[in-house]
Amino acid sequence: MMFNEQSAARGTYSRYDAVGPRPIHFVVIHATQLDYFQTVERFTTDNGVSAHYLIRHHDGAVTQFVNDQDVAWHAGNWAMNAMSIGIELEAFIDQPAPFSMVQLRALVRLLTSLTDQYQIQRDRAHIIGHDNVPAPTATSAPTMHTDPGLQFDWAWLIPQLGVINPRLLPPVIGQPIVSLKNTVSLYRQPDQQAPLTTEGPAWTRQLSYGQLFECAALRPDWIGIWYNGKLAWLQAEAGIGRPESGLQEAPLSGPISVTSGPQTAAAKLADLPDEYRAVVLDHLKGPELVDCAGHIELGPTRSAQLIWLNHRLGFVPASSSPIN
Ligand SMILES: [Zn+2]
Incomplete structure (x- = not known):
């Protein structure tokens, strides 16, 4: 270009x-x-x-x-x-x-x-x-x-970008859920009158197109997902379901310590409980990039798994990520 x-x-x-x-x-x-x-x-x-x-x-x-x-x-x-x-x-x-x-x-x-x-x-x-x-x-x-x-x-x-949306199947507990709608509201209970899942601004209470979370519970017309350390609920409707071309890898299971990046100095963002499950989006491995007065120097190699913590991504450094 x-x-x-x-x-x-x-x-x-x-x-x-x-x-x-x-x-x-x-x-x-x-x-x-x-x-x-x-x-x-x-x-x-x-x-x-x-x-x-x-x-x-x-x-x-x-x-x-x-x-x-x-x-x-x-x-x-x-x-x-x-x-x-x-x-x-x-x-x-x-x-x-x-x-x-x-x-x-x-x-x-x-x-x-x-x-x-x-x-x-x-x-x-x-x-x-x-x-x-x-x-x-x-x-x-x-x-x-x-x-x-x-x-x-x-x-x-x-x-x-030439990506074909996955065919959607009915949700299954322990399998990923994806929304093909741009935004979907998340509630604390399977009830439209229930408060939204967080008290933060609107963008913290939405499932966005293409994000993958693990299905944790099902009720008539409602889907529970593991989101931001707890259960969040969305209404079952067209455009939301289990992707047929889902990830083959077993989910990460709790306890999971989520950090802001793969580097050693990354801050801990959340501790996810024992029962929590998160979809592994990627395995990242490479040298840590260190800024030295405006120039990059390469540090030791780090590896981490990538997950959606909430509306933001999170990293699970390799040493603290037991796999099912
Ligand atoms: Zn910006």
């Missing part, structure tokens, strides 16, 4: 000059909450934030600020920055219809190219929003960014 190019200011990314290519497992999609020129200004001055790409709203023009091999500071979580490419969409997500079709088409072309080039899996566990990035610490979760938000149409995007 052809891009406009702008150089991000040096104090907004870490240069990767280690031997061998940077392992890239994720693409993180953002919304700027600034206009195009304000965003260019921000990334080209030493503000401590950048992204690899920015896609303009009115014409879908793509501008690259940071080389794919370098680590842009966009995700608010070092481990995720180290393993990802960040794409900003020029958009104000509190307004109606914040994204333009020409912009989304440009995003599809860019994602197709990047996932091809770096062998990034085309699914919801690897093409994620900033709102799916694990908080760097348990206490920082409420201040994490919520872009690209509930108006971003994952159910449209992922099939645009």
Whole structure:
């Protein structure tokens, strides 16, 4: 693809000059909450934030600020920055219809190219929003960014990448559940009058398209899933079920200690109880990337399993992940 190019200011990314290519497992999609020129200004001055790409709203023009091999500071979580490419969409997500079709088409072309080039899996566990990035610490979760938000149409995007939605079968306890609807509300009890599953903002109480959780219980017209350390309920309806092409691997079983990244210094985000089950989304293994004054040095090799903790991903370091 052809891009406009702008150089991000040096104090907004870490240069990767280690031997061998940077392992890239994720693409993180953002919304700027600034206009195009304000965003260019921000990334080209030493503000401590950048992204690899920015896609303009009115014409879908793509501008690259940071080389794919370098680590842009966009995700608010070092481990995720180290393993990802960040794409900003020029958009104000509190307004109606914040994204333009020409912009989304440009995003599809860019994602197709990047996932091809770096062998990034085309699914919801690897093409994620900033709102799916694990908080760097348990206490920082409420201040994490919520872009690209509930108006971003994952159910449209992922099939645009050539991914065929799985055929859905009836839910079975102990098997994964997936929703092909963009967002579905989660309740504390199998009852529409029950409170939603958390008291946080709306995006913390939604099952998003393509996320995989383990079915924990069934009631007439209701499905219970293991979510955020406990049982959460969603209404059974068309577009929600057990994916026929489900993962073959046994789920992780509790107790599970979930961290913000695979690195040694990663913070613990949650302890999941004995009865908990989580779908393993990926096994990540590679050298830890350490930022030394703006340059990357490679640390020891780490391995971790990737799960959905709640609306955000979480990591289960290899040593603390007994498998059924
Ligand atoms: Zn963001």
